[in-house]
Amino acid sequence: MNRLTTASGDFALTRFPEDPRDQLRAWDAADEYLLEHLAALELDPAATVVVVGDRWGALATALGARRPVQITDSFLGQQATRANLARAGVGEGDVRLLTTLDAVPERIDVLVVRVPKSLALLEDQLQRLAPSLHADTVVVGGGMVKEIHTSTLKLFEQIVGPTRTSLAVKKARLIFTTPDLEIAQSGSSWPRRYVLDADAGAGAGLTAVNHAGIFCADRLDIGTRFLLKHLPARSGRGRLLDLGCGNGIVGTAAAARNPDAEALFVDESFAAVASAEETFRENLGAQRKAEFLVGDGTSSIPADSVDLVLNNPPFHTHQSITDQSARRMFGGSKAVLRSGGELFVVGNRHLGYHQMLRRIFGNCEVVAGDPKFVVLRAEKKG
Structure with a gap:
């Protein structure tokens, strides 16, 4: 303090x-x-x-x-x-x-x-x-x-x-x-939309809705694009969590691949959660079951209640570069996952998330990688 x-x-x-x-x-x-x-x-x-x-x-x-x-x-x-x-x-x-x-x-x-x-x-x-x-x-x-x-x-x-x-x-x-009252006010032009192209893996053809201020609001960022190409193929009932959801396109793509899954979206940004809800509803409709939470990571999610966590963690807070958010997200993911549940993470290769995941989960495998990004999988055992 x-x-x-x-x-x-x-x-x-x-x-x-x-x-x-x-x-x-x-x-x-x-x-x-x-x-x-x-x-x-x-x-x-x-x-x-x-x-x-x-x-x-x-x-x-x-x-x-x-x-x-x-x-x-x-x-x-x-x-x-x-x-x-x-x-x-x-x-x-x-x-x-x-x-x-x-x-x-x-x-x-x-x-x-x-x-x-x-x-x-x-x-x-x-x-x-x-x-x-x-x-x-x-x-x-x-x-x-x-x-x-x-x-x-x-x-x-x-x-x-x-x-x-x-x-x-x-x-x-x-x-x-100095306020100039003669300036014509047209109101905000947000939220805005874009459709994901054919190179977006599981997200191809989906529409992303973006409120102002969320990460990469005018285009699909390359880390998310890489994760969308390597989403796990799951079927049947289960609960998936898009943690740090941004515009929610990752969780929406995963939910679209598994119609029986229940989706949960969490972010600490009010605009991000609003974007995720609009993205989900625009693509999957008003009747599809999903939950949208503004909060501190997994703190309001019951333990042992999630089967799959998808995460693209931030590595900066304002101007400060830190792994604190990732560390808390990974630890929180382990707490909310059921036994046998999986965490899929995308991150810059140089950040070394595999070491952190091995300390927290006791295991970590590389799902896919390129010169810049890596998708990692960790499983909750026991």
Whole structure:
């Protein structure tokens, strides 16, 4: 646990889930820069403050006295916010927690945007928020210098209004935008769809539905394409889990191959789970049995209840490269699999997931590989 010192107080903050081995802070220099700038402004105490993209709740917690609205796509970020607010003595009712799919407040007086990695997510959120701005709305964005590009600034310009940037401080930069109410607002263009081509293995011909911000929302990523070519051939009743489902195309393809199977989709992204549900329903219909959960990996899934887990684990959290997510996903998969159940994983060859799987499952075999990717299988024994 680390402490963030601001003009409004000193706050003990952690990420979620809390891990004593995790030395990554729950904020960075961009959060500090944003809070320093806001503290210097003479804001109306009654102003409606909306914070978008607050990664672990540092902004919402430090601004808790202003009763902000937080908008995030991350379940883990939302859970971290709840814990950090409680630790700071801020009542959960004092901060309104929304997802990126929820309706935004009708009037916004102060808009604080933590620039996301996904340009599509930024575009979607600015399009959703712009109609709630007025001529005097204070709009300030922030991010590390490496996160802010010419394309980032163009989006603020095109959707909100005239935009300028600050000097860099501790490799962080601010974005200042003045709302231009003359800009025509067309609304968000998301979700979007694409049809998988004939080279997509078990996914060929299926339609993928993608909300803004999910991984590879405008095309099929090459890792998923490789996994789709090597999905296990299963039949009969059983329960399959698409863990870290993204747009759900892997679980949908597996379910399409086995009409008797029940499918379960889990991701920590609200947009991903919404995408997975729309992908599944568009391809397999409204009557096919499936479950869609936003959550922390397998934490809400009963032990010994799944026959097949399909997983393409992330190897980064924001700008930090880590195997923590993969390790937790693999351990969670073993817990929820029935005896004889299988985990199929695709990953970059250099990540060495086979070693981790052997430690957790006691076994691992290579199903397929190419110079870049490998599909691995581990079985729960006993």
